[in-house]
Amino acid sequence: MEAIDIFSYFLLLLLLLSGIKVVTTSNVIHAAIFLVFTLATTAILFILLSAEFVALVLVLVYIGAVIVLFLFGVMITRAPLGPNAELDNDQNKLFATLISLSIFGIFTYILLQTFDSTVVISEGTSTKLLGEILLSRFVFPFELVSFVLLGALIGGITLARKDNALMDEDQI
Amino acid sequence: MSFSSELLIKVLVVLATAPVMALGLTLLEVKGSAWMQRRPGPLHVGLRGFIFPLATAAKYFQKETIIPKDVDEPVFKWAPAWVIAAVVGLFTIIPLSPTLIVRDLELGVFFLLAISSISTIGVLTAGWSSANKFSLMGGLRAAGQLIAYELPLILSVVGVVIQAETMSTVGIVEKQIEFGFPFVIAGQGIAFIIFMIAATAEMMRTPFDMPIGESELTMGFMTEYSGIRFLIFYISEYINLFVMCAIASTLFLGGYHIPLLPTEWVNFYGPLVLIGKTFTLAFLLIAIRWSFPRFREDQLQTLAWKVLIPLSLLNIMVTAIMKVVF
Numbered sequence: 001m002e003a004i005d006i007f008s009y010f011l012l013l014l015l016l017l018s019g020i021k022v023v024t025t026s027n028v029i030h031a032a033i034f035l036v037f038t039l040a041t042t043a044i045l046f047i048l049l050s051a052e053f054v055a056l057v058l059v060l061v062y063i064g065a066v067i068v069l070f071l072f073g074v075m076i077t078r079a080p081l082g083p084n085a086e087l088d089n090d091q092n093k094l095f096a097t098l099i100s101l102s103i104f105g106i107f108t109y110i111l112l113q114t115f116d117s118t119v120v121i122s123e124g125t126s127t128k129l130l131g132e133i134l135l136s137r138f139v140f141p142f143e144l145v146s147f148v149l150l151g152a153l154i155g156g157i158t159l160a161r162k163d164n165a166l167m168d169e170d171q172i
Numbered sequence: 173m174s175f176s177s178e179l180l181i182k183v184l185v186v187l188a189t190a191p192v193m194a195l196g197l198t199l200l201e202v203k204g205s206a207w208m209q210r211r212p213g214p215l216h217v218g219l220r221g222f223i224f225p226l227a228t229a230a231k232y233f234q235k236e237t238i239i240p241k242d243v244d245e246p247v248f249k250w251a252p253a254w255v256i257a258a259v260v261g262l263f264t265i266i267p268l269s270p271t272l273i274v275r276d277l278e279l280g281v282f283f284l285l286a287i288s289s290i291s292t293i294g295v296l297t298a299g300w301s302s303a304n305k306f307s308l309m310g311g312l313r314a315a316g317q318l319i320a321y322e323l324p325l326i327l328s329v330v331g332v333v334i335q336a337e338t339m340s341t342v343g344i345v346e347k348q349i350e351f352g353f354p355f356v357i358a359g360q361g362i363a364f365i366i367f368m369i370a371a372t373a374e375m376m377r378t379p380f381d382m383p384i385g386e387s388e389l390t391m392g393f394m395t396e397y398s399g400i401r402f403l404i405f406y407i408s409e410y411i412n413l414f415v416m417c418a419i420a421s422t423l424f425l426g427g428y429h430i431p432l433l434p435t436e437w438v439n440f441y442g443p444l445v446l447i448g449k450t451f452t453l454a455f456l457l458i459a460i461r462w463s464f465p466r467f468r469e470d471q472l473q474t475l476a477w478k479v480l481i482p483l484s485l486l487n488i489m490v491t492a493i494m495k496v497v498f
Contacts, residue, residue: 027244029244029247029297029301030247033247033293036293052277052278052279053279053282056282057286059286059287059289060285060289063290063293064289064290064322065319067293068289068292068293068296068318069319071297072296072312072315072319075296075299075300075308075311075312076312127278127279
């Protein structure tokens with residue numbers, strides 16, 4: 001076993017432990033911080049797989065934006081210090097176990113079936129390839145995704161903003 | 173040299189450089205403010221004021237670290253670590269010369285934006301875990317500001333990346349040497365101004381110090397911090413000032429090179445040139461800090477969302493069109 005293998009297993013253990021802590025802790029802010037650890041370990045695993053771009057996207061988008069907005073949202077509405085009993089959910093433990101095990105099984109099966117141990121990119125710059133593929137072969141889905149995002153943006157603004165005309169007529 | 177010993181040396185060099193630069197900039201800050209406001213202390217006391225930063229550091233080391241009773245202890249204790257880890261991590265991509273760089277990452281600029289966004293978590297958790305409403309207000313204001321100004325920071329850099337056709341910091345400097353002019357003259361002047369404004373806001377320095385406003389929030393998210401943990405927040409601000417100015421010099425001002433100097437000697441004069449440019453930019457920000465009052469919260473948000481972001485989007489569009497045309 002090489003050093004990098006030991007390092008990967010250590011990271012996987014860390015990933016598993018922090019993932020378990022995310023769902024078992026009864027403090028919503030602690031859960032978010034453990035989620036940061038989970039995402040950071042995932043990012044390091046992606047770097048070990050020489051997918052630097054994906055790793056940095058994880059850091060920029062998930063840690064830098066999603067978690068920050070999550071913390072921001074929780075703190076601005078309600079964030080009591082100390083544990084919150086409402087977060088402990090004892091219902092449907094059987095279903096939760098079944099669903100998570102089946103998702104794990106399906107993913108493992110698909111990944112092993114499709115890739116097994118084939119090395120997809122062994123050398124060169126994966127980011128450049130990613131950029132070229134995105135703007136040539138996958139240009140249509142790429143544009144489509146940006147329209148979906150634009151739609152979500154407009155939807156969010158429409159839902160959030162108070163309509164003055166309706167406010168005046170006491171409709172809201 | 174093996175990979176691990178090389179890594180160890182690089183880490184040690186960065187860990188030694190970061191506080192030295194912070195001390196240098198603290199000195200510049202106190203001397204600048206003393207000069208602008210006619211304060212005798214930092215200009216005359218103790219070797220003409222030059223040991224001032226060391227005295228400040230020594231003061232914080234001997235102060236007692238107070239942890240209030242109601243704080244969320246692990247979160248409270250580790251909050252400064254997020255901030256300093258994020259700013260020291262950025263030393264990785266600062267090129268002092270083509271070879272004198274921790275690692276010339278292919279995704280250098282992207283790395284900058286990704287890593288610098290981590291410090292927001294430290295600021296937010298510091299504000300929340302302090303169990304103090306002023307801290308929480310400060311933390312929320314800080315987060316709102318950091319989110320708002322991260323966008324113009326990212327978008328202003330995109331223009332440079334389009335023009336240089338690379339995200340590596342060394343590559344960007346080489347492109348400017350090849351071109352003959354730094355990017356601030358050659359098309360990215362507006363982007364430079366946007367970058368500097370957004371960087372000042374990211375550092376939460378005056379005029380963007382609404383989150384820590386001493387007179388109303390008593391230092392905001394840092395209120396409950398004392399001793400060594402406060403020092404970490406304090407030193408992070410100056411390390412961040414150094415890093416942001418160094419990145420701005422690299423991306424816009426030609427980095428480690430000055431036109432007309434022979435490129436063969438760049439390994440000798442490169443570090444001096446970059447640090448000189450960095451300290452000049454830092455002095456500009458210090459002069460701004462000691463000359464202007466702070467922005468009101470709504471003015472600050474309006475400036476980011478209604479002025480800087482549209483302007484940087486326009487800059488990207490114009491740069492892309494110019495790139496296709498020429």
